[in-house]
Amino acid sequence: MDPQPKRPKKSDLLVRSLSSIILGPPVLAAVYLGSPYSDELIVLSGLILAWEWASLCYRRKIEAPGWFLVVSITGLLTLSAFGYTDFFVPALLSCAIMLYLYTRFANRKSDLAFWLTLGLGYLSVTTYSLLWLRNSSGNGFEIVLWILLVVWSTDIGAYFSGKSIGGPKIAPGISPKKTWAGLIGGMVSAALISYVFAEFTGLYNPLILGLSGAGLAVISQMGDFFESHIKRRFDAKDSSNLIPGHGGLFDRVDGLLACALLVFLIHIVY
Structure with missing residues (x-):
């Protein structure tokens, strides 16, 4: 207790x-x-959140899959901030599949693969939501x-x-x-x-x-x-x-x- x-x-x-x-x-x-200031804030926040998630998963000692998570989320948000929103979903799915497969089979860590992939999906979609809400409405x-x-x-x-x-x-x-x-x-x-x-x-x-x-x-x-x-x-x-x-x-x-x-x-x- x-x-x-x-x-x-x-x-x-x-x-x-x-x-x-x-x-x-x-x-x-x-x-x-608004843009570009709100975009920069959200991209920076996404980068920090990805780093924190990877740090949690690796208990502070981040390895290659964790850095892939950080780069993926930062890249996805940067592309979206520049207006390439049509690429968000396919790029996210591609990154998620690569991250899961590499962590699951190359590193032989199924539990870690799940949590890293969950972080990639959750943090990408939620931060993208903020970006979209600020920029896509009057x-x-x-x-x-x-x-x-x-x-x-x-x-x-x-x-x-x-x-x-x-x-x-x-x-x-x-x-x-x-x-x-x-x-x-x-x-x-x-x-x-x-x-x-x-x-x-x-x-x-x-x-x-x-x-x-x-x-x-x-x-x-x-x-x-x-x-x-x-x-x-x-x-x-x-x-x-x-x-x-x-x-x-x-x-x-x-x-x-x-x-x-x-x-x-x-x-x-x-």
Whole structure:
């Protein structure tokens, strides 16, 4: 059984807050300005996320298949940023097949082949979703900004409601800090921020966007659980130590990636 998680120290919360304050404005500025600044941000993020995933799989000592993962994701996003989106799916499938076969048969590591290939597919599609949402719509800035606000408000609402109310855990074997009270608090927070966002922008029906925000909060938490499962699988506390107080980039954007993928799929279908 996992030990009871300790409450964050005030110094830890200060470091986390300062990191968010420092990183937040450049991210928002890049999203607002759009291409090429948002493209560069997403490509760089994809590169870092791929490196973190490979580091997890290899427990920090990355070998050739892990670097192939990093190069593949960076290349796929770069091609997409330059407008070669028609090549994304066939190029992704080709890279995935080569990565799996090489790791599975040349290195004789079937489990590693699965996790590396999963990372290639998941990180490529989710980061591509962000790129597509920002560039392929007249209101791309508003869509990506809304997703960011939902994820941030979900984290804040879940943290404070979970800490103040406590109660039963959702999945203590995966993420021992997550409670049902925190999830509900995150959903309420995301619904409120979405409603206000719709009122200010006038682009969407406030009630519909509010309900959508609550649903997206659940997806954000699922993305968090997914990343927590991966870290537990490879016995890691954080995806890296890149961001003071937060761990790695994957620790910071796990919910964002899941939400971007869902919003992307909804736009593609409808």
